Amino acid sequence: MVIRAFAALLCLVNGLSIAVHAQADTAAINAHHGVILQYHHISNRTPASTSLAPKVFRQHLEILRDEGYRVKPLPELVAALQQGKPLPDRTVVITFDDAYDDIVKTAAPMLAEFGFPFTVFISTDFVDRHQPGYMSWDQLRTLQQSGVTLANHTRSHLHLLRQPEGVSDRQWLDTLRGEVDGAEQRIKDETGEHWRYFAYPYGEADDAIVKAIQSWGYVGFGQQSGAVDKRLLASGMAPRFPFNQMYQDLADFRLKASSLPLPVLEERAPGVVFDVATVPELALTLAPHQRTLTCFASGQGAINAIKQKDGRYLITGNRPIEVGRSRYNCTLPVAGQPGRFHWYSRMWIRKQNDGSWYPEP
Ligand SMILES: [Zn+2]
The missing domain is CATH 2.60.40 (Immunoglobulin-like)
Structure with a gap:
């Protein structure tokens, strides 16, 4: 940082440039934003739209390790943004949706090797039913003991926007509350974790649903791409960058991992x-x-x-x-x-x- 600031000073042609360079440098060590990465499966054998090959996932981790990123637990990013505390530039959070068992088998050992924390958003009915392909509560507790954050992805992974004909808005909100609070309670009962962090299934919701879920005390995470700052976190559906086999170009990964929020x-x-x-x-x-x-x-x-x-x-x-x-x-x-x-x-x-x-x- 010091070297870069000094180099910038050497290039100066006038006083205005000094101010510009000084500001850019301060921003680099006092960032008020981060990037949340979203994955589902890390596997060669699962559907392309929700899977990334283990080989490519390892390349992501190598880029994060070697190119100046700081991988933080989700609660640290959320607390810093909410409290207005500065973060290192290039702060990144790793998240997995749905609690598939290739996360414990394939992704977790790699993440441990790199020393990177991560979060799993769980749809609890699948775990409760011992559905093949999903982690068990024992496996989730093992991850938890190694520092993994466990959070909420509804009970049944329903489409929150698909309110059936004949069901009133009030009844539908009651159903959604049962899904969200129910999953939070199951995670709490099984693991003691109770973050009230909620990932929207399919990243889908409208403003009324986002407002309702916020009013129940949850911090929401979507699947629209982008970096996150205090404003976006407070919006109730913070952006995350989804990765799968359709987006596995490493230049694309670098672009997204290093992005900043648009100053809207x-x-x-x-x-x-x-x-x-x-x-x-x-x-x-x-x-x-x-x-x-x-x-x-x-x-x-x-x-x-x-x-x-x-x-x-x-x-x-x-x-x-x-x-x-x-x-x-x-x-x-x-x-x-x-x-x-x-x-x-x-x-x-x-x-x-x-x-x-x-x-x-
Ligand atoms: Zn999901």
Whole structure:
């Protein structure tokens, strides 16, 4: 750090540059953000959409070890962000959803070798039923004894948005509360852990569900990508970067692991769930910056991000979003740090044309 600051000073041409370099350097040791990585299976034998090969997972761990990252337990990141305490730059948290048994068999020994902490979000009914392919409570307790954080992923891994016909909003919220509080209680009964950290199954929820789960005292984690800061954590659905065989390029991993949150001052989006063909329009107001915002949509490549006279960006896809889950992602280069980007993501969910829910693969 000192060497880099000194090098920056040597390059100075005027007083303004001094201020800019000093600020960038302070940010590097006093970060108020982190990145949460999300995995499911670490295996060659499970579905591609939820699996990463052990070989590639090891490469991720090597990058985290060798390229200046600090891997922290989730509670440490949450506490620091909530309390406004600085974190080291490139703070990363590792999480696994669903409690598959390849985590204890394959991932945990590798993580122990690297000395990296991690979190498992558990859907407790699968563990309670001794469902093949899932960890047992004994295995989860063994992980816990080695410092692993155990947290909540509902009891039955239901789609929180799929409220059946004829079920009132009140009844549905009662069902969801039973799912969330029920899983928290099972984890507490079996392990004593009681963090009230909740990962949304499929990363799906609308604003009303997020508000409800927050009001029950949980810190929520989604599957829209991006780095996390205090604002995003307080939003009730903190971003995490999902990794699977579709995203296993190491350059892509470096880009995501080193990302920073987009400095959003205001955002407006037309809801989350769409019944008909829609091109959602997203409006973002950002803190002052000198770089160009670039946005992409799932399956569409680059999309429009047009700066208005009032400084807002209006972001629209090139065509309607596809049925299922999709995202708009936006990136902005970080000033003074080539190769690093501020990252923003918003998830959209489109039902089928007849208004029914799409099948989950
Ligand atoms: Zn899950």
